[in-house]
Amino acid sequence: MVQVDPIKAFNDNYIWAIYNEAQQNVWVVDPGQAEPVLEYLKQKNATLKGILVTHHHWDHTNGIETLLKHAPSIAVYGPTNSPFKGITHPLQEGDQVDVLGMQLNVIETPGHTLDHICYFNEALCFTGDTIFSGGCGRLMEGDAEQMWRSLSKFKHLHDSTLMYCTHEYTLTNLAFANAVEPNNVDIQNYQEWATTKVSSNKPTLPSTFAKERAINPFLRSSITSITANIPQHLCKDLSAPWKVFAALRAWKDTF
Numbered sequence: 001m002v003q004v005d006p007i008k009a010f011n012d013n014y015i016w017a018i019y020n021e022a023q024q025n026v027w028v029v030d031p032g033q034a035e036p037v038l039e040y041l042k043q044k045n046a047t048l049k050g051i052l053v054t055h056h057h058w059d060h061t062n063g064i065e066t067l068l069k070h071a072p073s074i075a076v077y078g079p080t081n082s083p084f085k086g087i088t089h090p091l092q093e094g095d096q097v098d099v100l101g102m103q104l105n106v107i108e109t110p111g112h113t114l115d116h117i118c119y120f121n122e123a124l125c126f127t128g129d130t131i132f133s134g135g136c137g138r139l140m141e142g143d144a145e146q147m148w149r150s151l152s153k154f155k156h157l158h159d160s161t162l163m164y165c166t167h168e169y170t171l172t173n174l175a176f177a178n179a180v181e182p183n184n185v186d187i188q189n190y191q192e193w194a195t196t197k198v199s200s201n202k203p204t205l206p207s208t209f210a211k212e213r214a215i216n217p218f219l220r221s222s223i224t225s226i227t228a229n230i231p232q233h234l235c236k237d238l239s240a241p242w243k244v245f246a247a248l249r250a251w252k253d254t255f
């Protein structure tokens, strides 16, 4: 059995540690910084056994070189088409990774970047910067239709599947979600809960896909009522769900 712990990095990143207590072994997801990971390993008296990368951005990969100096023989799994050069085990859609006895499946989710992948099984999903609680990644490399298609892949995940994303953006995302759906009580309740968490310096994550389906406007762009509050100048063409998604994403960019 493994547990998943948050390791805080930079201002609002989480490096997720997959930890097998019986074996004292750890894998980390997206280590943008080495120092907090090394500190975690020291506290647990555990050994780093592998690294998962979701995409090439520096705040997800910059710690890897230093971590490899401490654990030179470990595997670095990541997207096959990544501009990041440190990947030793390239992955594409449909591949599987064995992480301390836990099987993870790979889906390709381009949009935030072109190389983005997520790792999932029935219990959990590491979503990197593709989806956040209440929000989704900015379109830094891909386009809206591509991102919408990537987010549609999460439809196949269970309601109970835990969502581990990389950033603590929940409260700012919920402010936007509330503007999109001012009458959504689930958003208001979640906002209250998340405010208490953040003010006591605790993570709002992981979320669940049930919760995201209830509150995240970017997973709800096919719901008709969602178009009602989109600013007029962004409403030129809402004839397909991905176009509603594009309008929401453009609205959020300037919110």
Ligand SMILES: [Zn+2]
Pocket: 055, 057, 112, 129
């Ligand atoms: Zn990113």
